[in-house]
Amino acid sequence: MDLRTSELPDVVAITAIYREAVLTGTASFELEPPGLSEMQARRAALLEAGYPYLVMESDGSVAGYAYAAPYRARPAYRSTVENSVYVDMRFRGRGVARRLLDALVAETASRGYRQMIAVIGDSANLASIRLHEVAGFSHAGILRSVGWKHGRWLDTVLMQRELGRGDGAPSALAPHAASR
Numbered sequence: 001m002d003l004r005t006s007e008l009p010d011v012v013a014i015t016a017i018y019r020e021a022v023l024t025g026t027a028s029f030e031l032e033p034p035g036l037s038e039m040q041a042r043r044a045a046l047l048e049a050g051y052p053y054l055v056m057e058s059d060g061s062v063a064g065y066a067y068a069a070p071y072r073a074r075p076a077y078r079s080t081v082e083n084s085v086y087v088d089m090r091f092r093g094r095g096v097a098r099r100l101l102d103a104l105v106a107e108t109a110s111r112g113y114r115q116m117i118a119v120i121g122d123s124a125n126l127a128s129i130r131l132h133e134v135a136g137f138s139h140a141g142i143l144r145s146v147g148w149k150h151g152r153w154l155d156t157v158l159m160q161r162e163l164g165r166g167d168g169a170p171s172a173l174a175p176h177a178a179s180r
Contacts, residue, residue: 001063001096003103006043006053013062014055015039017088026122026154027086029147043067051081052107056096063091066100068108071117079114081163085131097127101135109163120157121147129157137161 006014019033034042046053046067053067064087071080083104087096108116118132123142137159145153 001056001058001094001099003054003056003099006055006065006067008040010055010062010065011036011040011043013088014043014065014086017062017065017086020089021086026125026149027120027128029121029149029154029156031149050111052104052111054100054103054107056087056091056100058091061088063088063094064096064100066097066104068104068113068116071115079112080117081108081113081115082117082119083108085128097131098135101131105135105161105163113163114166116161116163118157118159118161120159121154123155123157125157129159132159132161135161 015034015036018028018039022028022030022033043053046069049070051068051070053065055065056063064085066083066085068081068083071077071082083101085097085100085104087100105116116137117140118128118137120128120132123129138161140158140160143156143158146156147154
């Protein structure tokens with residue numbers, strides 16, 4: 001499997017992977033899966049703002065993708081990112097998510113970001129919670145019953161990991177984030 005920066009043609013597979021996650025899972029609290037043009041626009045906005053957007057490819061197929069995005073829009077949060085990792089159901093259990101997350105952490109840290117937040121849909125999402133634990137994330141809290149999806153209330157689990165110098169003195173802020 002090859003890990004690389006996403007390219008525009010990848011968005012077709014990314015859209016299909018995300019569609020399945022929205023329709024059947026709790027990782028995303030979206031209720032209706034966005035179409036191809038919306039997913040292209042979302043990816044373009046993140047890349048234009050300087051955030052990494054990665055894919056794992058296996059024999060010409062996108063096995064999964066991961067990206068970093070702003071944690072919050074206000075300037076004080078500019079050195080903090082939120083991660084997203086999605087894996088095609090055919091490739092789950094093969095270490096794709098872990099490789100994507102590790103690469104995303106390294107790439108985001110190299111760009112000067114200082115904290116990464118995982119906003120995990122549902123406290124029953126043990127696979128995602130465990131993935132983040134083994135990748136060095138700490139539990140930061142649980143927001144109980146904040147989303148209604150698939151006929152039930154869902155929690156949001158917050159996890160956090162330092163990047164680079166973490167919460168050391170901010171001699172420099174994330175270069176891409178500083179311009180926002």
